[in-house]
Amino acid sequence: MAALKINSERLNSMLKSTCTSWGALGAPSTGMSRLTLTQEDKKVRDWLIGECKALGCEVRIDQMGNIFAIRPGTAKDKKPIAMGSHLDTQPTGGRYDGILGVHAALEVLCTLHENQVETYCPIALIDWTNEEGARFPGAMMASGVWSTKSSTPLEACWGIQDKEGVSMKQALEDIAYLGSTPCDYRENGLESHFELHIEQGPLLERANKTVGVVTSVQGMKWYAVQVTGAGGHSGTTPMLDRSDALVATSRLITAVRDTARKTELGVATVGVITCDTYSQATIPARVDFIMDIRCSTDEMVDQLATTIFKTFDTIIKEENNGTSYEIKRTWGLPKSIFHPQCIEAVRASALKEVSENQIMDMKSRAGHDSAWTSRVCPTSMIFVPSKDGISHNPNEYTSPEHCALGAQILLQAVLGYDEKVRKGDY
Amino acid sequence: MAALKINSERLNSMLKSTCTSWGALGAPSTGMSRLTLTQEDKKVRDWLIGECKALGCEVRIDQMGNIFAIRPGTAKDKKPIAMGSHLDTQPTGGRYDGILGVHAALEVLCTLHENQVETYCPIALIDWTNEEGARFPGAMMASGVWSTKSSTPLEACWGIQDKEGVSMKQALEDIAYLGSTPCDYRENGLESHFELHIEQGPLLERANKTVGVVTSVQGMKWYAVQVTGAGGHSGTTPMLDRSDALVATSRLITAVRDTARKTELGVATVGVITCDTYSQATIPARVDFIMDIRCSTDEMVDQLATTIFKTFDTIIKEENNGTSYEIKRTWGLPKSIFHPQCIEAVRASALKEVSENQIMDMKSRAGHDSAWTSRVCPTSMIFVPSKDGISHNPNEYTSPEHCALGAQILLQAVLGYDEKVRKGDY
Known part of the structure; x- marks a missing residue:
């Protein structure tokens, strides 16, 4: 044989x-x-x-x-x-x-x-x-x-x-x-x-x-994140009056990467993003994205997710302009x-x-x-x-x-x- | 009358x-x-x-x-x-x-x-x-x-x-x-x-x-920005090996807002964004977005744009991972x-x-x-x-x-x- x-x-x-x-x-x-x-x-x-x-x-x-x-x-x-x-x-x-x-x-x-x-x-x-x-x-x-x-x-x-x-x-x-x-x-x-x-x-x-x-x-888990702000005209809305869902999202996505790097618990990725506006002259009111987290153990997945969500909270608090986010677990595969x-x-x-x-x-x-x-x-x-x-x-x-x-x-x-x-x- | x-x-x-x-x-x-x-x-x-x-x-x-x-x-x-x-x-x-x-x-x-x-x-x-x-x-x-x-x-x-x-x-x-x-x-x-x-x-x-x-x-001008990175698997690509076009984009979009706020030259907005991947398990290789800049004078529009592009260069240099960007003027209306x-x-x-x-x-x-x-x-x-x-x-x-x-x-x-x-x- x-x-x-x-x-x-x-x-x-x-x-x-x-x-x-x-x-x-x-x-x-x-x-x-x-x-x-x-x-x-x-x-x-x-x-x-x-x-x-x-x-x-x-x-x-x-x-x-x-x-x-x-x-x-x-x-x-x-x-x-x-x-x-x-x-x-x-x-x-x-x-x-x-x-x-x-x-x-x-x-x-x-x-x-x-x-x-x-x-x-x-x-x-x-x-x-x-x-x-x-x-x-x-x-x-x-x-x-x-x-x-x-x-x-x-x-x-x-x-x-x-x-x-x-x-x-x-x-x-x-x-x-x-x-x-x-x-x-x-x-x-x-x-x-x-x-x-x-x-x-x-x-x-x-x-x-x-x-x-x-x-x-x-182990791996996916989370659907929905960021909500307020629409408005891109020309007439003063910078300090904005509740821009895409800017808030951008800070969250950057935090996903930075937190995964810093904690070294595993990998975290945002691959799919959709923004509610397709007209340039409008400030985005809603953005949806999916976050993918993978770690050696299920506990590490949860720990990384929790750490990321804490940075989300900090960012939304800093933005302090009416933007908010919601999270839904969409898919997962335990270790x-x-x-x-x-x-x-x-x-x-x-x-x-x-x-x-x-x-x-x-x-x-x-x-x-x-x-x-x-x-x-x-x-x-x-x-x-x-x-x-x-x-x-x-x-x-x-x-x-x-x-x-x-x-x-x-x-x-x-x-x-x-x-x-x-x-x-x- | x-x-x-x-x-x-x-x-x-x-x-x-x-x-x-x-x-x-x-x-x-x-x-x-x-x-x-x-x-x-x-x-x-x-x-x-x-x-x-x-x-x-x-x-x-x-x-x-x-x-x-x-x-x-x-x-x-x-x-x-x-x-x-x-x-x-x-x-x-x-x-x-x-x-x-x-x-x-x-x-x-x-x-x-x-x-x-x-x-x-x-x-x-x-x-x-x-x-x-x-x-x-x-x-x-x-x-x-x-x-x-x-x-x-x-x-x-x-x-x-x-x-x-x-x-x-x-x-x-x-x-x-x-x-x-x-x-x-x-x-x-x-x-x-x-x-x-x-x-x-x-x-x-x-x-x-x-x-x-x-x-x-x-005055107002629109710029189409294309950010290029390298695709990859969201589970298997180590965080430090990534050239993630969406993370780079996120940092650029945040910079658009922050620069407009800081310089007080006018308003700058990203309203339309498209990401090349619709599969969650893939690291984005390309993102396109449109930036809208409006100021009281055409000179201020150009000045704000130039300042924003300088921050783009700084960010891409910091990322130092193979991501890059290109800009095209798409539309404008002088004062x-x-x-x-x-x-x-x-x-x-x-x-x-x-x-x-x-x-x-x-x-x-x-x-x-x-x-x-x-x-x-x-x-x-x-x-x-x-x-x-x-x-x-x-x-x-x-x-x-x-x-x-x-x-x-x-x-x-x-x-x-x-x-x-x-x-x-x-």
Whole structure:
């Protein structure tokens, strides 16, 4: 089994081919814009299912459009060991975030198929729907539903609308991916879940390492902040008479960054902002923005949020001009702890490919579908380096060698885990 | 002639009636959303033309949709003395900005008609198209074309598009207001131009005065600022590695306000902002905003702009993280000086209605169509108080008494000016 090798050339050329065909921003950029459940997403899904069926997989589509492609094992009573990730991207994302994980899983299935490997457990490839939450707000949406641990259950997710007012359910129907398999781990369960992903940060590269063994996912919370002032004419309202919601917002956003830097508790970001006026001659009366906070522990998330809100209070008091703010919690993912058995399977697999000093245990600073699966089945992840730590950006890049290394470790981790189950160890 | 009085009840009830009928935001608000060249605007224009024709006026529509309703005078070789303003509003504006000026002009025509007054010059009512620039960017657009002094001439204005991609020319055609009269003062000229308007600021109210004799319009310039950073993942990019365009923008916007306050040179406002990301998990790579600067003199505008840009440079240097900014001048209106004869006509008229201590000479801090007409014909304006100085806001309010006072002063100013022309003084 040690001799089993994925095909790097096949993996990388196939990844390039699908990214060029469906959702590419266009040369010279290798950037992607493949929003979930669009026609581009449908095309790559259709292609994926065709490939998996050709490899002898049974394909199930669940109620959230998640694709489960299952290669049978010899055991008749075992659930699949899964390799999951996602094919959707940010509006201006890259070609590796999520996509690499699904392609690596397909490459593992190809390798098993061409080597006629008989596994004990069934082996599944999963494409999770709407991981990015970029079209339908709510990241890792469909794995959250599947885990039944998300605060947004199936019916609520179906009702969420995109900017054009299209509901998730409608979008699933529009591309014929509203499946009948229950989106519920209790009815369509897994033995375990592995995910290869790019790091999306600079830590592996800086430490000059090539493999991250992911042991946890940091906690994260989003807050919707609404700042209210008073409108007025930009020419006639004296500076000292203004209650300018955008100036107040600007001070709050600066404080978000400064507080995160100062406390060193984690990261805090404002990415989405909308201002109520589109006429230049009007002083903004209302601004809405979303603040994203992520820290190693849930306690640190709350501590950073509390510290930021205290600076908000100080700023609004200083402004002393009638501006005010309100906060609403909109989304969160508590810290996720990965499973020792899966972590061990990844580490053992990595050690077969690279020397120990190339490997680093790390937490994931981004959310992933594995964060949800880890709540209901043993889970871990493999990270490979991101050039300059860049992600969610057309300049996202991971070398073909690192992509192949990740896929190879995924293969061995799955086989290693399967072997433990076969032996009755897990 | 001293006995000639406008009808306050008719003026105020008609203003209320048209505002309730066409473009109202709806009770309990008295706010308006009557964007230029929309169906609401068409309906109020159609109504206005009907009223003017019933009063014996000749109506001309020019190439920018400006409505000239002209009541004949006895002199055959004189151009009209005009009373102009606008019927369009901001997206969430009030019922007095512009609208009062047109209604007052109509009330003057009614008063002249029912008293069978024969003026020497023709008397014109003008509804100027797209004063607000809220639908088609570029405030006071059509009076600018008419004056031939605007940097955006007829064909360029026709090509300007609204947010839905409808061109100005198309919009004019859509509501049948693309007229054939040349939009050019040299071919469709005026003897002089008077405009009644609400102050839109708090100065009259604070000084406990009721009439502003407007002697000038302050200079104003708009700048488009583009801030560039680098995108990235909000979870994985360490705080110190970020080049966050929105944080940099926030510091710049705060500096715009603080610099205007500190220098006391004038007012500076950021009203429109767009951020390139609509996915929360992404660090903004690009933000665009528009800065509006207005001061008593053009030199002060430039001085305030220069001081603000210096603080921008300091901030970007402090950020020291790869963010940068670029500036483009987008629109401007140099200071406008009104004509002594028109100013005198307004002052003399005001003195017939109120005691001298009720009257204040003032500059206009907002742009008005009169700023453009003043460049090609004698012009002045009358201001009446705005409650709490609020404008461009549904809470905009001017009392019926002040509306009537303004209309009465407009009537007498026009008649006084006409008398001077008749006598050969002007």
